[in-house]
Amino acid sequence: MDDQTRMLGLGGGLGALSQADVGDPDSARKQQALGQPQQDIGDILQQIMAITDESLDEAQARKHALNCHRMKPALFSVLCEIKEKTVLSIRGVQEEDPPDPQIMRLDNMLLAEGVSGPEKGGGSAAAAAAAAAAGGSPNDGSIEHSDYRAKLAQIRQIYHSELEKYEQACSEFTTHVMNLLREQSRTRPISPKEIERMVAIIHRKFSSIQMQLKQSTCEAVMILRSRFLDARRKRRNFNKQATEVLNEYFYSHLSNPYPSEEAKEELAKKCGITVSQVSNWFGNKRIRYKKNIGKFQEEANLYAVKTAVDAANVSAQASQANSPATPNSGGYPAPCYTPDGRL
DNA sequence: ACCAATGATTAGTG
DNA sequence: CACTAATCATTGGT
Numbered sequence: 001m002d003d004q005t006r007m008l009g010l011g012g013g014l015g016a017l018s019q020a021d022v023g024d025p026d027s028a029r030k031q032q033a034l035g036q037p038q039q040d041i042g043d044i045l046q047q048i049m050a051i052t053d054e055s056l057d058e059a060q061a062r063k064h065a066l067n068c069h070r071m072k073p074a075l076f077s078v079l080c081e082i083k084e085k086t087v088l089s090i091r092g093v094q095e096e097d098p099p100d101p102q103i104m105r106l107d108n109m110l111l112a113e114g115v116s117g118p119e120k121g122g123g124s125a126a127a128a129a130a131a132a133a134a135g136g137s138p139n140d141g142s143i144e145h146s147d148y149r150a151k152l153a154q155i156r157q158i159y160h161s162e163l164e165k166y167e168q169a170c171s172e173f174t175t176h177v178m179n180l181l182r183e184q185s186r187t188r189p190i191s192p193k194e195i196e197r198m199v200a201i202i203h204r205k206f207s208s209i210q211m212q213l214k215q216s217t218c219e220a221v222m223i224l225r226s227r228f229l230d231a232r233r234k235r236r237n238f239n240k241q242a243t244e245v246l247n248e249y250f251y252s253h254l255s256n257p258y259p260s261e262e263a264k265e266e267l268a269k270k271c272g273i274t275v276s277q278v279s280n281w282f283g284n285k286r287i288r289y290k291k292n293i294g295k296f297q298e299e300a301n302l303y304a305v306k307t308a309v310d311a312a313n314v315s316a317q318a319s320q321a322n323s324p325a326t327p328n329s330g331g332y333p334a335p336c337y338t339p340d341g342r343l
Numbered sequence: 344a345c346c347a348a349t350g351a352t353t354a355g356t357g
Numbered sequence: 358c359a360c361t362a363a364t365c366a367t368t369g370g371t
Contacts, residue, residue: 230365230366232365232366232367233365233366233367234366234367235366235367235368236367236368237367237368237369258359258360279359279360283359283360283361283362286360286361287360287361287362287363290361291362
């Protein structure tokens, strides 16, 4: 035992004990003066082991006596140390948890969506930015975003209140456990370090619950996104003039209705829409025209006449110049645009 | 309320 | 990456 105590580096307490063991008369006298029986570690352990065999009152009294024993702190630290070296070391190895990549992802997304970020101003700006970046949808999107933002704010509010609830519950539980452990540490070898570790465990458990919250919040945001930011749901028909311009181009280039990038830009400008909208329009137009040429015959004629008239005006002005873009001037053309493609 | 028209998205292709 | 074809979701006329 002496060796062991020295190895454990224990201080005065046990040193004094060993002295008492040897029967230092001075120490014995002091103990007598304090009214405590002389005893060694073996006796103490004996008492501890026997404590369950005694009546409750006896046990309480014994416990109190043991608690007040001057050897108690030393014993306590020994037991703590032994415990530390056995049980806890097993778990202590994998203690340092690297930040969970999953929760990092969720956090990043929530931040990007403006759910978990700063409150009003920054949040909505971030949301708008995220929306613009993700959708790529070139809608000017000023009206529809108000609705979106309202819903997002709702989600944010729920998220925050839930988060607060969790945090509160967590801290409540933590303090409860800490109090319990502190209380217990009067009779059981529970070191502050162990309490700390227990707190960490609790926090991890709660953070996994939080992750569920974050996950479901993310899902809610995604659904909201797809509901509100999908441009299909906020479609506006182009105005008459715009469709007229587009149709004019389409039917006057029926043989090759593929506007160049420049032409698209020009059309976009004329129609007050974006280039990709022009591309969409031509894509739709081509496929729908091809699918049912008959249905579009009337329209084709209309625009053919229109361009013919324009061409006529132009050529009238320009005397005899051959306008290059009047493939169908005159009659009603069997459309040059065939399903197989460009002529 | 129904349905054709229509702008936008998506998967697939060269 | 531009394009086609299919499809979605809304608009607007009836």
